[in-house]
């Protein structure tokens with residue numbers, strides 16, 4: 001599989017973010033709750049130094065709640081890290097985030113001494129949506145450009161917190177193939193970056209194994225398809241993705257399947273889970 005995606009223009013993003021972090025009190029990293037590990041950039045850990053770090057597990061409305069809880073537990077084992085699932089589109093969901101910022105920086109948040117926060121994360125995780133919801137108005141969408149520029153303005157949230165008006169844009173690391181597939185399945189890296197049929201097979205294989213009842217339920221199937229290929233054929237027939245001669249057009253079927261998955265039409269789905277902890281007893285069992 002070839003990934004046709006390279007954010008060459010993001011080369012300076014880390015340097016710029018490192019500079020900005022020196023002037024802020026709390027880092028709000030936005031992750032996709034469906035794939036919190038693969039949607040992070042692990043270099044941020046070194047940049048934030050000892051600054052409090054909130055990992056927002058956004059798009060909580062699309063993710064499996066049980067898995068999200070496991071991620072929150074996992075992240076909060078890390079020193080100085082708090083994790084919060086939310087849907088950035090919902091104003092009420094952002095209130096706990098404000099409270100968390102206030103609790104993490106108790107010495108600031110006073111007149112003339114606001115808590116300075118910045119939002120960072122890879123493209124498409126919902127950074128702009130979160131900033132807009134927090135600000136209560138539409139700020140500029142930054143797309144996938146490194147948006148930490150000298151023109152960054154502070155938005156007063158009128159609750160003792162000021163926020164950069166543009167988020168720090170990191171790039172997904174895609175160091176392993178599975179992670180790249182998960183990012184593609186979630187829509188984070190764009191449809192022209194990877195071949196849709198391969199991504200559809202990957203997502204299909206995972207869903208058949210992990211969420212079989214959601215698959216049969218969504219497509220009204222009596223039996224679970226035996227393979228990702230059979231699943232895409234069944235989906236293609238159901239959604240009318242046909243080529244000449246009545247055969248299923250696999251690429252169109254994969255695209256339709258991925259659209260459904262991303263929009264949450266199959267149900268709440270997480271694409272990755274924390275690794276189970278290795279206990280001393282487990283280690284002892286290894287020959």
Ligand code: G4P
Nearest residue numbers: 058059060061086087088089122123124125126127128129
């Ligand atoms: P970014 O700044 O990190 O690049 O992401 P952005 O806010 O642009 O959000 C990327 C997509 O994710 C948008 O959808 C946005 O609506 C959606 N999104 C953000 N937060 C949430 C959430 O909590 N739940 C759900 N379900 N979706 C969320 P889009 O289709 O690209 O744009 P649009 O249809 O909203 O215009």
